[in-house]
Each structure stands twice: as C-alpha cells, then as structure tokens.
Amino acid sequence: MSLIKINNSRCKSCYICVNTCPKGLIRKSDKTNRLGDYLVEFEDKEKACVACAMCAKRCPDLAIEVYRGE
Ligand code: SF4
Numbered sequence: 001m002s003l004i005k006i007n008n009s010r011c012k013s014c015y016i017c018v019n020t021c022p023k024g025l026i027r028k029s030d031k032t033n034r035l036g037d038y039l040v041e042f043e044d045k046e047k048a049c050v051a052c053a054m055c056a057k058r059c060p061d062l063a064i065e066v067y068r069g070e
Pocket residue numbers: 004020021022023024025026048049050051052053054055056066
C-alpha cells in the first residue's frame with residue numbers, strides 16, 4: 001500500500017497538493033498552522049494512492065514524502 005507523509009511544520013497551507021492529487025486523497029484538516037490556516041491530511045480508505053508523487057513534486061515547501069508500497 002502506498003502512502004504519503006505530510007510534515008506539518010513545513011506545510012504553509014497553500015493547498016496545491018489538495019488540488020493536485022488525481023485521486024482526491026488530500027484534503028483540508030481541522031488542524032491549523034501557526035498562522036491559523038488549515039493544514040492538510042491524507043486519507044486513503046480504499047488504498048487508491050498510486051505513489052505518482054505529483055503531490056510531493058508540486059509542494060513548494062517539500063512537506064510531502066511518498067512511500068511506494070507493494
Ligand atoms: S502520490 Fe499521487 S495518488 Fe498518492 S497522494 Fe500523492 S498525488 Fe495522490
């Protein structure tokens with residue numbers, strides 16, 4: 001199963017990843033950063049992540065790591 005990890009301390013809440021994931025697996029979280037902007041979270045109940053890394057490549061703050069599963 002592939003997955004991503006999001007580093008909240010790097011995230012600037014630009015939401016590029018939310019709009020980039022072709023599977024719609026990243027969404028705004030209830031948690032906020034220091035400026036009060038909502039962070040993002042990854043949810044993949046149906047194991048749909050294909051480890052394409054588009055989210056990580058487009059994140060301007062290098063806040064996303066992708067782990068490719070079997
Ligand atoms: S690696 Fe691809 S499918 Fe997985 S969360 Fe990122 S953009 Fe979505």
